[in-house]
Amino acid sequence: MEYSLHESDEYLEVKLVGDLDIDGTEIIEEELIPHLEKYRMVNLNFAGIQFVDSTGMGLLMNMVQRLKEKGIKVTISDVQQDVMNVFEILQLPEILGEEVFV
């Protein structure tokens, strides 16, 4: 998985490209989370995410919860329909909060 950051004032757009899976563990835990904690509003753009696995979704849940605990407003946008189907089977919108998915 790769990502690119697009900053504007206190709002950060994170564009994710590739697969959200077990191989993304290090990127998310060691790079993304510490970096995102500096912002007050973060949007994760999922347009480039085609596949997910359970570890990847675990990482996503962990990331959103950690950022929320720090008072950072997190949103997820442009999720592809197939990926959204997987999220819905696992009731991810209910776990993370319906307001996260925009």
Added chain:
Amino acid sequence: MQSIVAKGKDINEAIELGLKLLGTEKEKVSIEIIQTETKGFLGIGAKPAIVKLTKLEAAEAQHDPDKNDVIEQAVSEINMEEVAVLSDFLPEREHEGEHQIGTKEPDALVGKAWVKNGALFCKTSPTHFPTVTIGEKVKLYRNHELVKEKTTIVTENDVYEIKVENEKKDTKWKVWMDEKKLKVFLYVEPGYKITRKLPDIEPSQHIELVVEEYKEVYNTLSYADVMQKLESLQVAHQFIRQEQIVKALEAKEPGTYEIAAGVSAKDGKNGWIELNVDLQSHNGPIANEDGKVDYREIRTIPSVDRGQVIATIHPPVPGQPGVTVTNEPIPPEPAYPVVLQAGRGIMEVDGKIVATESGRPQVKQKGRLVKVSVMPKLTHPGNVDLSSGNIRFTGDVEIFGEVEKNMVVEAKGDIIVHQTVNMASLIASGAIVSYGNIISSEISAGKHNMLVAELGNLLSIIQQNMEKMIGVIRQLLQSPAFKSNDFSRGGLQPLIRILLEKKFQSFPPFVKKYVEMVRNGENDLEDDGWKEIADSLTKLFLSLTNEVISLEWMIQLSQKMKELHKASVSPAEPDSYISIPSALNSRIYCGGDVFVTGKGGCINTKIHADGALKINGIVRGGEVYGGLGAEINETGSERGISTVIAVPRDQKIRINKAMEGTVLKIGNAKYTLKETRHYVSARLDQDDRIVFE
């Protein structure tokens, strides 16, 4: 269809006027003369001519050319010359009723059709065409063409021919033997000839062509035909029933005759056991001749003394062979003797089963095998207390005193207690009967116990959830955006963690409860399966094991759970029942029926009965379950204490007076009563909702 009624000085004038109004020609209308003109005298009594003209629909595209012809003809016939004839004829019509129709007066036949010597005749009038309805089995030909409609108009200008159909059918028959070669049957369907004739029909404006039928039966079956067939079947002569063959030959209606019969074998009778003592222990109270019930006479216990004959063994009776219609012998079913398995306290002497010890006789029969034994009985005259110690016995136990605090009575047979059971335990493989009240005690009758029943219940809930979870995982594996390669590295755990987060969040508490119950009751559980499943469930849902867990492993675990649950749900045991006057703060388990006979009923007591549950008093607080239904006099309380009455989904709950706080549980459905209800009879409907009858 467009039509018009026109008047004129005479018919012609009326028609001309009508055609003008319709804007059409003579050929394109049908004309009905309603009234011919009357000249009158000096203008007095004169009437105009009246006609009705109906425009024919697209005259060139007529459906029925025949009909069209008729109408054209009708039109052309109407001309001035005819009108005079018509006016002469009209008064005749008014007197039609007085006329003798049979008299062949030509005028009387006008507008009528008749049948004579099988031929159709008719005479048309300018105002009326006779009609004919064609009956069954009659064919009418007009100008050599078959008339297809049911009712038709006939005219003089056409040639008619009537044909009636005759029918003939040959005699049909067959002879066959049954599978056992014990009987030969003859089926015969006599042939017949039906002659039909059209009778003469008197002239009328409408006639129906109905035929007269003559049926003649020709049963051409011959005696030689039947005998030849019997010979080819090799039927022996002495088994043939001549009188039945004669009947068949004379038959006028189709029928089946048994024309030969062999002799069937008479089966022997297997050896059997005749009981010389009454072995029935009567469950529960029985009404005497007056219809009164004595709750003290709750049960009669069969017993035998040393040397008493319990049963007589009867040898088998051999059968008698039979013979087939082809003269082959039929051997009878062989008859076998009983095989006696003499248990404890039993001896066989000259075909008699004799008790060598005193006690309760037990006879169990399975096919030809008969097991007989005498269950010894321990009689304890006083209380069970610290001085007597706990009682554990391989047969029946009867205690005439009380069972006191912390004492245990355990029996492989039945337990009978004559006084109170207080803070004690009674465990019997058979039945438990107490004449004293049960207070803060544990009572268990039957193969299993309360723990197994409760664990089985929990296991069923867990297993159902597990199946659902497996279903969700399968659904995910089929989702195009879902990658499963991390399963091989980390197993299913990351996924299960997400599932437990929301979708199955109510699941872990059940698992926790199950695991705890197994841990606490480990010593009472004979089957190791309970513990093995507890360990697996812990690994899967409670601890964060690093062991890689596969979907197959989950499926196997679910299967094991299903089997164990099935084994824990035993059918009601007829020999295990509990009968007590009342229970307070107690736990009661029974593999069979439970009767609570007294007014006191059950207070804060938990009852599990795999059989029927019957409580004559009140149930207040606690939870009671009847595997074969529950019948209770009164439940709940005025203060609304929660009292649960449960049965499986195919059973009923009956309560005479159910007060607030009563919770009815049928299968998985639940209903809480908010106010008092009388004569409750509750069951599930087709949609698994509780309904009251």
